[in-house]
Structure formats: structure tokens, C-alpha cells
Amino acid sequence: MSLNPNAKVVLEVKDLKTYFKTDAGIVKAVDGVSFTVREGETIGIVGESGSGKSVTNLSVMRLIPSPPGKIVGGEVLFEGEDILKLTEKEMREIRGNKISMIFQDPMTSLNPFLKISTQMVETIRLHEKHVTKQEALKRSIEMLKLVGIPSAEKRIQSYPHQFSGGMRQRVMIAMALSCNAQVLVADEPTTALDVTIQAQILELIDKLSTKMGTAVILITHDLGVVAGMCDQVCVMYAGRVVEKALTEDLYARPSHPYTEGLIKSVPRMDTTKKGNRLFSIEGQPPNVIDLPPCCPFHPRCIKAMEVCRHAYPPIKDLGNGHEVACWLYADEATKAKALAEANVEEKAT
Amino acid sequence: MTKYIVNRLLGMIPTLLIIITLSFFIVRIAPGGPFATERNLPEVVKRNIEAKYHLNEPMIQQYGRYMFDILRGDLGPSFKYKDYNVNYYIANSLPKSIVLGSWAMLLALVFGISAGIIAAVRQNSWIDYLSMGVAVIGISVPLFVIAPVLQLFFAMKLKWLPTSGWYTTGEGWKTVILPAVSLSFAYFANIARLTRSSMLETLRSDYIRTAKAKGMKSTTIIFKHAMKGAMLPIVSYLGPAFAGIITGSIVVEQIFRVPGLGKFFVQSSFNRDYTLIVGVVIVYSVILILMNFIVDIVYAQLDPRITYK
Numbered sequence: 001m002s003l004n005p006n007a008k009v010v011l012e013v014k015d016l017k018t019y020f021k022t023d024a025g026i027v028k029a030v031d032g033v034s035f036t037v038r039e040g041e042t043i044g045i046v047g048e049s050g051s052g053k054s055v056t057n058l059s060v061m062r063l064i065p066s067p068p069g070k071i072v073g074g075e076v077l078f079e080g081e082d083i084l085k086l087t088e089k090e091m092r093e094i095r096g097n098k099i100s101m102i103f104q105d106p107m108t109s110l111n112p113f114l115k116i117s118t119q120m121v122e123t124i125r126l127h128e129k130h131v132t133k134q135e136a137l138k139r140s141i142e143m144l145k146l147v148g149i150p151s152a153e154k155r156i157q158s159y160p161h162q163f164s165g166g167m168r169q170r171v172m173i174a175m176a177l178s179c180n181a182q183v184l185v186a187d188e189p190t191t192a193l194d195v196t197i198q199a200q201i202l203e204l205i206d207k208l209s210t211k212m213g214t215a216v217i218l219i220t221h222d223l224g225v226v227a228g229m230c231d232q233v234c235v236m237y238a239g240r241v242v243e244k245a246l247t248e249d250l251y252a253r254p255s256h257p258y259t260e261g262l263i264k265s266v267p268r269m270d271t272t273k274k275g276n277r278l279f280s281i282e283g284q285p286p287n288v289i290d291l292p293p294c295c296p297f298h299p300r301c302i303k304a305m306e307v308c309r310h311a312y313p314p315i316k317d318l319g320n321g322h323e324v325a326c327w328l329y330a331d332e333a334t335k336a337k338a339l340a341e342a343n344v345e346e347k348a349t
Numbered sequence: 350m351t352k353y354i355v356n357r358l359l360g361m362i363p364t365l366l367i368i369i370t371l372s373f374f375i376v377r378i379a380p381g382g383p384f385a386t387e388r389n390l391p392e393v394v395k396r397n398i399e400a401k402y403h404l405n406e407p408m409i410q411q412y413g414r415y416m417f418d419i420l421r422g423d424l425g426p427s428f429k430y431k432d433y434n435v436n437y438y439i440a441n442s443l444p445k446s447i448v449l450g451s452w453a454m455l456l457a458l459v460f461g462i463s464a465g466i467i468a469a470v471r472q473n474s475w476i477d478y479l480s481m482g483v484a485v486i487g488i489s490v491p492l493f494v495i496a497p498v499l500q501l502f503f504a505m506k507l508k509w510l511p512t513s514g515w516y517t518t519g520e521g522w523k524t525v526i527l528p529a530v531s532l533s534f535a536y537f538a539n540i541a542r543l544t545r546s547s548m549l550e551t552l553r554s555d556y557i558r559t560a561k562a563k564g565m566k567s568t569t570i571i572f573k574h575a576m577k578g579a580m581l582p583i584v585s586y587l588g589p590a591f592a593g594i595i596t597g598s599i600v601v602e603q604i605f606r607v608p609g610l611g612k613f614f615v616q617s618s619f620n621r622d623y624t625l626i627v628g629v630v631i632v633y634s635v636i637l638i639l640m641n642f643i644v645d646i647v648y649a650q651l652d653p654r655i656t657y658k
Contacts, residue, residue, distance in 0.1 A: 096562055097564055108554065
């Protein structure tokens with residue numbers, strides 16, 4: 001489970017910014033997100049709804065609906081190349097081939113009008129033109145067997161509605177991995193499923209990614225899932241990464257008050273007494289339209305200070321790749337400087 | 350499936366019987382009649398006419414006689430047009446309306462679906478505004494304005510096409526163009542708008558996002574992944590629309606002098622021509638029921654989630 005620093009970096013997101021233009025103002029859905037994915041590694045991205053998890057990964061795939069969305073800054077380096085600069089045609093060769101994606105709702109993510117075989121074969125033949133239909137079909141059947149679909153030869157000729165939710169997600173995974181993708185983006189792959197099925201699907205993703213050496217970006221709001229599967233975790237809040245650490249590190253030393261709150265909010269069999277209220281972080285996530293330059297978490301933070309209200313905290317490295325964006329870890333001089341600057345700016349406006 | 354088709358076809362019979370019965374009694378219960386004139390006819394003449402058309406019998410007996418005739422395929426004599434029975438008028442006019450209506454529908458489909466798809470794919474572009482603008486004109490400008498304008502331009506000014514008439518020999522095909530184009534306008538508009546909105550909705554669905562994430566080209570996505578789903582609302586619109594268009598339009602028939610079925614719908618009511626009214630109602634009902642039946646079959650072909658037992 002520990003990170004191998006020598007492993008090859010497959011995907012590097014640097015200071016990614018994706019904004020949406022709306023009538024109410026500019027929504028900074030993703031505002032300066034950075035993370036690195038190494039070969040074979042699983043990275044978790046956690047956060048509340050609207051924290052920018054999905055938009056981050058749709059940006060990586062360049063699938064942001066535009067307008068209104070637009071990637072306004074940053075780089076996404078895939079094998080050293082900035083894919084934000086690729087043409088649409090070059091990008092299509094990466095999508096579904098080198099970077100694949102599975103989505104939240106397996107009930108609606110497969111085309112209800114086409115047979116599973118059609119949908120799987122077309123993916124393979126799209127990226128590997130020399131493969132014949134028969135070969136592609138054979139490979140699809142093998143993939144279905146691999147994800148645990150019984151009598152795959154027969155079932156591949158079915159339509160999506162003839163499968164249950166969990167089975168459909170298995171089909172999605174088979175489809176996503178049929179081209180030996182290097183990165184699999186799993187956008188809340190288990191949110192729409194029963195708890196028992198959830199565990200099976202996660203295990204399957206874990207097993208297959210290890211077997212095929214695929215790096216996984218797992219988007220979730222379930223910290224339990226993260227603990228069980230991920231090597232590294234990014235905690236997102238209001239479009240930014242507020243804490244990034246190795247999984248063990250994050251649970252041992254949650255450093256951002258938000259992360260702390262999140263971990264405390266997980267109901268536990270051993271410590272949560274019957275009849276006690278579950279812990280929750282007070283307040284609501286902020287509206288990300290026209291956020292002022294401040295720590296977006298400060299209205300809900302129990303440790304908020306004056307400086308939190310006036311300037312965005314710098315990112316502090318706590319060692320071993322554990323990064324946190326919080327004023328608690330800044331030295332007095334930086335705080336004073338930021339406060340002074342903020343005062344000057346506020347007076348000016 | 351075969352069982353379903355047979356059941357549906359058998360199910361048409363009671364539906365038709367109810368329609369015929371209702372229309373038979375409604376037209377007769379309505380005040381006035383085919384031979385009511387301002388000046389009262391001499392009693393003897395009136396009695397003779399009524400006897401000839403069996404109007405002197407009790408209504409239930411007339412109904413029985415009429416139903417018996419229908420079972421033999423006879424729609425009865427027209428009360429207004431002498432010498433021929435209703436079958437003759439329908440057999441003479443319906444084929445012309447079907448030809449005209451089919452051409453109009455073909456035009457409406459080809460241009461409506463293309464315009465709708467282009468408008469959806471290039472949403473909020475000039476081509477979207479242009480096609481939807483034309484569609485709004487098609488919906489809001491009445492046929493009796495569009496038709497004469499087309500006549501004025503293409504027949505009178507450019508002299509490319511005949512103003513009116515209906516010939517089947519020689520260059521007769523030219524006579525179908527203007528009426529078909531005029532007739533297709535409103536249908537084109539509806540189809541274009543329906544296609545646009547349903548295509549937009551489909552393109553926003555999750556499975557289209559999946560197709561994009563697989564790296565597919567947008568043209569492949571539109572035609573392979575989105576088309577079937579987007580066509581469902583069009584298909585259900587087409588059933589009744591097709592039944593309406595091939596049974597003729599009185600406006601187009603009057604303006605272009607097409608001897609179609611449409612005029613009978615209006616004239617038979619004015620004339621209180623009992624048998625002709627019920628006759629055209631039967632024709633329209635049969636076509637409408639058949640069309641809806643075809644729609645259901647096509648639906649099952651398009652959408653695998655629908656199965657009939």
C-alpha cells in the first residue's frame with residue numbers, strides 16, 4: 001500500500017483550473033488542483049458534492065461541456081505530454097484507450113439501445129483498427145469473464161436492461177479495461193449500488209488494476225473506501241486540494257481541520273455509542289460563485305483565525321509528501337505578511 | 350410477436366364498430382338533414398325521397414341496414430352526390446391524397462430531421478437559429494398564406510411549375526411539387542423542433558458521455574448512439590401525423606385544385622351527407638388505428654426495452 005517513489009509517473013495534473021460561466025457569475029469548480037499518479041497506484045479523491053472531484057477528472061478527459069465550462073489554466077501531463085494542448089482527434093485516441101473512465105450510475109451509462117457486444121466491440125475496434133470483429137468479440141467475452149459475468153458468451157448478446165446494476169458496472173469496468181488503459185478514472189463507481197455490491201465492485205477494480213498494472217483515480221465521498229483501496233488521497237474542498245497524503249499518513253495525522261472533521265464523521269462501530277448523535281461538520285459547503293480570496297473552509301472551521309478570513313493559505317509540506325493548505329501550519333511572518341497585504345487590498349477596493 | 354400482431358388487428362374490430370356506431374347516431378341526432386331546405390318540399394316529394402334512402406324507417410332499423418351493408422363492404426349511396434355510392438368517391442380521391450401526403454411527409458421528414466439534428470448539434474449557432482426560425486414560420490404561418498405565396502413565386506413569376514391541377518401523365522409530376530411543399534411546411538416545422546429537443550436531451554444523457562469517454566467521433570456518436578433514442582418521440586408523432594396528412598387537406602386541395610379526400614371531410618358535414626360523413630370517418634379511423642399500430646411495432650424495433658407478448 002505504500003507509495004513507490006521510483007515508479008513511473010503516468011499522469012500529472014498541475015495547477016488545473018476549470019471554470020464555468022453562469023449567469024450568476026464565474027463558478028471556479030476546479031481552482032488550482034495538482035496531483036501525481038504513478039504506475040499501478042490508486043489515488044483517491046474525496047470531498048463533498050460540489051467540491052470539484054468530478055470536474056477535475058472530466059477535465060483530465062477533456063469532457064467538460066463547453067460552453068459553459070472551460071479549462072482556463074494548468075497542465076495535464078500524460079506520459080510527459082500536456083494533453084490539454086492536443087487536438088480533439090489526438091485526444092480521442094487517448095480517451096477510452098490510454099485513459100478510460102467509469103461513471104457513477106451504471107443504470108444510465110450504458111447505451112440502452114445497443115447490445116453489450118456492440119458497445120464493447122466498438123471500443124476495441126475504435127482504438128485497435130487491425131482487430132477483426134470476431135477477435136474483438138472474443139476479447140470482450142474474455143473481459144466479461146474476467147469481471148465475473150457468468151455465461152459471458154451468451155450474456156454479451158444481451159441489452160443493458162437485462163443486467164442488474166452491479167452487473168452493468170462490471171460491464172462498464174470490462175469495457176473500460178478492454179484496451180489496456182494505463183489510467184482508469186472511476187467516478188464514484190459504487191455510489192448507485194447496494195452496499196454488498198459496492199464491496200464486490202471495489203474489490204474487482206482493485207484486483208484488475210493490480211493485475212493489469214493500471215493506475216486508478218478513484219473519486220468518492222466514502223472515506224472507508226479510500227482507506228481500503230488507495231495509496232494516496234487528495235481531499236478536495238471548494239475546488240481546491242486542501243490536503244494530500246499517503247493514505248496511512250492521512251488517517252494517522254489528519255492535518256487540515258476539514259479532513260479531521262471528515263474522519264470524525266465516519267460512524268464507527270467501536271466508539272460511536274448507541275443513542276449518541278453522529279458527528280458532523282457544521283454548516284454548508286460554500287457557494288463557489290465569486291469566492292473571495294480566503295480559506296473557503298473558514299466559516300465552518302473550529303480553528304479559524306483572522307488570517308483565514310483574508311487570504312488563501314499556502315501549501316505546506318509536512319514531509320513524506322504530506323501536503324496541507326491551512327494557515328495553522330504557516331509561520332507567523334507569512335501570516336502577518338498575508339494579513340498586511342490583504343488589508344492593503346481591501347482598503348484599495 | 351405474431352400473437353401480439355394478431356391480437357392488435359383483432360382489437361381493431363370492436364374499436365371500429367364503436368366509432369361507426371357513434372358517428373352514425375351523432376350525425377342523425379344532429380338537427381337538420383340532407384334534404385332540409387329553406388322552402389319545405391311538397392309532402393309527397395319528401396316522403397318519396399325519405400323512402401328511397403330509408404329515412405322513414407326507425408333509426409335502429411336504419412342502423413342495422415347500414416351495418417349489414419358495411420359488412421358487405423358497401424358504404425351506401427351518397428345523399429348529396431347522385432349516381433354513385435360513397436365507395437366510389439373515396440376510392441377516387443383517397444389515392445391522390447395518399448400520393449400527395451406521402452410526398453409531403455417525405456419532404457417533412459428528410460428536411461425536418463436533418464434540420465433538427467444540425468440545430469441540436471450546433472446549438473445556439475446561426476444554423477440553429479435559422480432552422481428554428483424557419484420552423485416557427487412553418488408553424489405560425491397558415492397554409493392558405495404559404496400556398497398562394499409559393500404559387501405566386503414559382504408558378505407565376507418563375508414559371509417553373511404549374512399553378513394548380515392534378516395530372517398523372519407526361520409532366521404531371523410537376524403538379525405534385527407545390528402542393529406537397531406547402532403541405533409539408535407545418536409538418537417539417539414540428540418534426541424539426543421535436544428532433545432538435547429530443548436530440549439535445551439524448552446528447553446530454555449519461556450513455557453519450559460514456560461514448561465520448563470511449564474516444565468516439567461525434568458523428569459516430571450522433572448516428573450510432575444517439576439516433577435511436579432521439580427518434581422515439583418522432584415516431585410517436587409520425588403515427589397520427591401521417592394519418593392526418595394522407596387523408597388530405599381541404600386548403601391545399603382547394604388552392605391547387607387537387608381532387609383529394611380532404612374536401613369531403615368538410616363538404617359532407619355541410620351537406621349533412623350522412624353516409625359520406627360516416628364513410629370518411631371510417632377511412633380516417635382505419636388509417637389512424639393502423640398508423641398507431643405501426644408506431645408501436647417500430648417502437649419495439651427501436652427500443653429493446655419494449656417487448657410485446
